[in-house]
Amino acid sequence: MRGWTGKALSIPTGYRKSKGKGLMGVNILALEVSTSSAKAMIYSFEKGIRGVLSVPYKDTVNDVVSQDPEGIYQAVIECARALIERENCEIDAIGLGSTWHSVLFLDRERKPIGRIKTWASTEAAPTAGRYRKDEQLKRWFYQRTGCMVHSIYPVWKYLHAKQQGQLDPEGYLSSQPEYVFERLTGQTGVSRSIASGTGFMNIHTLEWDQEILDFAGLKVSQLAPLYELDHTAPLSQEAASKLGLKAGIPVTLPGPDGALNQVGAGAMGQGIMTMSVGTSGALRVASPVPVLPDDPSTWCYYVAEGKRLAGAATSGAGNCVEWFGKKLNLGNVSYRALDELASKVDIQDAPVFLPFLYGERCPGWEDSRTGGFVGLKPHHEIGHLHYAILEGILFNLYQCYVVLEQLMGAPREIKISGGIENSRWWLQMAADIFQREIYTSSVEHASTMGAIAVALKAIGVIKSLEEFNPSQGERIVPNESMAKVYTKRFERYMEWYYKTANRGE
Template identity: 30%
Template sequence: MPYLIGLDIGTTNAKAIAVSAQGRLLASESASYPIASPQPGYAEQDADVVAAACLEVLKKAARPGRQLAGIALSAAMHGVLAVDAAGGALSRCIIWADNRSSGYASQLKSSPVGASIYRHTGTPLHSMSPLCKIAWLRDHEAELFKRAHKFVSIKEYLIFHLTGEWAIDYSLASATGLFGHAALHWHAEALDFAGLRPERLSAPVSPYHVFRKWRPGVAETLGIAADTPVVTGASDGCLANLGELATAPGEAVITIGTSAALRVSQKVALPDGQGRIFNYLLAEGWYVSGGASNNGGSALQWFCEDFMKIPFAEVARLAQLAPPGAGGLLFLPWLQGERAPIWNEAARGVFLGISAQHRQAHFCRAVLEGVVFNLCQIGKIVGELGVGIQRIYANGGFTKMPVWVQIMADVSGVDVLVRESGDSAAFGAVLLGMKALGILPDFEAARPFLKTKQLYIPDAERHEVYKACLRNYEKAAARLAPLF
């Protein structure tokens, strides 16, 4: 019986899942890798360590005795590394959390060129974008910039080491700040800003593109057939939406893992004159739009490990002892600077409104609420652009903390669904692979694969309380963000 493997190359770990053609999970494997921060504001990874982790989980996920129909790929966005003509890494991969290029983002924000680049590429003008990172390398690592054959993401690096070909899918290309999503090619203005020729980037391809040749010996090392198809796949954010089959108008996906994001799907980009959201092209006629926050589970991790020195479970228990709104205590979770909705790398976290009556429980609840308030601000922007959110699909590590998901329902005022499968990006890669290989006629045919684990219904009374809290949060954010 055939099966597929979906590989998700995340920020801190690689995960591979094996799924039968009938949608049954057969195996799930993961391997972690570190993030290096050699200087403040830097965030890098060793590409060979990440690639080795990917090969490890692929090998473990393979099911001997079953027919492997194909492997489909997902990966985190905004990373970039320099490679030589042989495909060897010349640098570490600079990941999304790195903000060394913030000056270039500021330069773009204040220029007509930047506005044009955002309009054509859909990538917000921020240090997360490879556009700004490559410009920084050009000016600060001139010898490296000169030596580099190409600048690629970690997924492109892996694809090359599997197949010998350089290619980037539309959604990852859309997240670079260099790709014209309407024209489906590298955008001239962005290339000029970065000082690049298009041949120094990979060829953009459809996420359904299939590689059918492997580099000698690689497939054998993994214990799979040398003619196993490799489907290009897409970015983790886009595939997290696909993995939930959140494709109808009004359906949003909220992911809270290390970072956090709110995303909606539609047939066209959502133009925003203020450049507050991303518009990433998953496939022709299919956009995923929304905003990503630097501070999701990472904010809770800091709070647990460094501030309170208590386990996650204790935070969840204490948070339930405090009232909605945490007794007026607000937390602005900008610990690592912020992307959406304020796009300010210099922003820092704030506890606001502390009184002598506040106890541990209030702080615990305020942290959970602050992350949710920040995401709901993104949802409000999406609503202003014409996409009202009527249902939320939740995924990521925060779904293991029911009180946090209930806060999401109560603040947003809409139902929040959690699926049985917690690996939405990897599962989305599997679904995309099934369609690319003709196993699925369309994605609707996969709907029976998805089972709802938990439905969180908003409490009307708590929602009214949170309406006032959210207004206070928005006022505080508007007044405090410019101070950084």
């Protein structure tokens, strides 16, 4: 299906009518629960994107590393209801999106024990670090799950909390997406896509891994049942009343933002790499089989329809830019003005920034690694520092790109999305560093559109997620004259990357 943008779609032949009405009357509500905000979108075949609304979480609800579960749910309800009232249209299905790698501990009555621990939480780093020293265990775990022994993954958060005596031994494991789904429908369930990022699921069989569960001391009954992304449950009467909708509307299981971005970008086909540079960063390529190198420098998760995602993720991206803008710059200079200042610096004189303020994921998986500037000199100003941050974020992603290219070959196409699209200058830097043509997304809110595609499949409007194939966005062409400059800069970055390894352990 080509040309999926914010505009209305041409109707493919052979697709069924939904609920006895024409496809033009189908409206999908997508709800995305991100790290920093709740987002709602209503999409119709007749009008395209009818409306989008985002509600940032209150500081008491979210501090990046943890979230209040009920506060998150109420933010989703508030955001969705406001958009539904504004657009005043019938909703045929609800698609859900969320983040990967969160965990929420429940007691035996399924009540939350404390807050949601997000992907950014590194409190389990000491526990994960001890297990990671066992090379045999590390490789055994990685080859079964596609996940590394690292504090980002719920299995290690669980083991750490268990050792700290924080759990009800007869309680349950949930997560940010599972909690929202359960509150909306009253039913339990988790998509294999979300589960593939927990460390508890076998990436080959796509079922909970009994050997991993035995290792962790966990029963299958303490986990939610596994389903495909397009599995649905009816909207409960209680949730329907809060949203102002009819009870019984199908609600899909939440998909993780990274997987939904792959769907929304039209990148389920072979050889298409997506690059996300938002709060964190990631590179992903769909594969028909698990991709698991001997050296666990990358990860392998599940999307849907038998497709795995081979990829790499970085913990530092937009969060580093925001840290600098708010904590050091104190909001005195706008991001646009910072870009302008950074564009004028002598690149070869700029300091190096190691973007590990939130630890390291790929390729080194050193969750206790710290970040910062190196090579600072008295004449360096705010523009030099901002430049170094943007460059360091992309260098960490380029590290990962080199590994993935060795594993799977060079991608035939790279599609980029995220906050980086707000900076034309930063986009050009990405093309110059990678020395590849890079395409921006023609689909606004790609991961949210991925949730809409899943809902459309769930109600039978489309047959396969691979049919979602948007047109190309803007093409960013690399400046070949910058290749040598960035090669030298990357060598300097890597020199400091190795010099600062293992400092936190």
